[in-house]
Amino acid sequence: MLEIKNLHVQLEEEDKKILKGVDLVVEPGKVHAIMGPNGSGKSTLSYVLSGRDGYEVTDGTATLDGEDLLEMEPEERAAAGLFLAFQYPVEIPGVGNMTFLRTAVNAQRKARGQEEMSSTEFLKVIREKAKELKIDAEMLKRPVNVGFSGGEKKRNEILQMAMLEPRMCILDETDSGLDVDAMKLVSDGVNALRDAGRGFLVITHYQRLLNHIKPDVVHIMSDGRIVKTGGPELALEVEENGYADILGEVA
């Protein structure tokens, strides 16, 4: 589903190479985790895949279901089924959460040639999904993420994911800033979305999130490359011995 080949990326503003040949394939129905020390390029990978400005791809490819992601605008990638749960969800004063979500859902439907969702149907669906994530009606009415706690912001990301039903979900450090209860809520939300047709790429620094969202494959990233790939046991190894051991081993 998601295929990344030999991806090289540097910052647009300065001559700084961040990704130095990433190869990765995420199959439908699978959860892949990327772990790695700070500065290894994990977040950059998520930004490049979702189309954020400021990065230059100097080599390699990234496709979703065979379509070239790197040629698309961010909104086209979203319509193609890519979703990024942000590490730092953005606050947007003046834009209501509900308006935002409805605009997004219908823009994607339109882009795919599907019929737009009526407001009654939308309300029904969002209320149901919000309830599961313990997001109350008040939060839905408020401006996007404004005044939300760290945990509320992350739950809001998962609500968006649930509403947009993407094929390929990238979660960027979704566990950062979450207490145990919030982590469980968020993980339950993610797990509820797991199905045979959907792929996940979970980026995290710590193993703890992976206790809740069980990965099929774990990759270790360092200095812009994936240096080791294994099963869930790899995450436990990191937890026990830190990154230094693994990195020493591959070096």
Next chain:
Amino acid sequence: MALPQAKLDATETRLAAMALPSGGAWITAARDAALARVREMGLPGRRDEYWKFTRPDTLVEPQAPKAALFSHDEGMPFDDMDRVRVVFVDGVFDAAASDDLTAAGIEIERLETAAAQDIHWARDLYGVLEEKGQYPVMRPLAALNTAYATDGVVIRVTGKAEKPVSLIYRHASETSDAILHHVIKLEEGAELTVLENGPAAARFNKVMEVEVADNAKFHHVRTQGRDHERRAATHIFARLGTESVFKSFTMTVNGVLTRNECVIELTGDDAVAHVAGAALGDGDFHHDDTVFITHDAVNCESRQVFKKVLRNGATGVFQGKILVQPGAQKTDGYQISQSLLLDDDSNFLAKPELEIYADDVACSHGSTTGAIDEDMLFYLRARGVPLKKAQDLLVLAFLAEAVEEIEDEPLRDHITIRLQGWLERHSH
């Protein structure tokens, strides 16, 4: 003090091209006095400090510059609302197009009808609030209006008006030069909403004097749009009594030159005055909000909230002042003026001022200029919202603080929809 020769010449040239309208004794006296004020002040020139950011030339010269009529198929503002329609075409009252004013349930008549009478309540207001508003800053175009206004309405409300009064200004001639003067009096405890829309004329000079007595509430929602080449100078002069409320909102889109002045005096304790504006400008758009609020009583609140979205070289101006007189303790004054520049060619010029002579007050003011936030834009796009739509959402979000000053929800939604419509018609 003698006027500079250039100003004197410009003033006399303009006055020579005009004729004082005829009327009864009281209005003739008011017109003569106003004419004397114009001669004393001289009409605005580009070297005047108060006109530093806006060139008054085309507002002053004898002939109104031509303004093409423009039409699009979007419905007129407030069309779906139950209201008393008062229509002016190129500055002349059109009875046939208006609703029956005698059946409006409030006292509302044409200025010339009031002017023909020997005794009329409007006498105590016509040109009176305008004259008061000439100090400490001169507003000669308003005095010119008092002297030469040929039409307008006078409205008096004693209770709660059932429907809003909707002043509709149609523009029919490319060279029309209109001067309208309205006088509105809200007696104690009265409530009235006034709506205004339409391009009015090639050149439009309008004054609205509003007396809001104790416990009365006045709401004003205005749209200025359509004919881009029109030029307008408008003034609102308001005097507020104890526990009264005055709220005015203006939406402006299009227009090569618009100067909206609002002069408010809070004379009764616990009065509230809010003035807000949302402007969208494209290309050779020039929009100027000039506000002067004087606190002269205890425990009053005033808010100025002005937002402008500018692109393709458009210019926005804000001159806002809060003056707190000695003894006006517990004043709560707030002023914000912000612009969103959608490119590097557009300009926002702001001059916020506070002048405070009381020691127990809370006044704040702020002015900012910025571009669309890239992080917000990316966040919206990453959720599938197309670029243009995402920009429009953020523009509306930026304007929201001003639009929210409209208390009435249907009116607020109506304005939002019109702003959306304008954004959809204009590509970035």
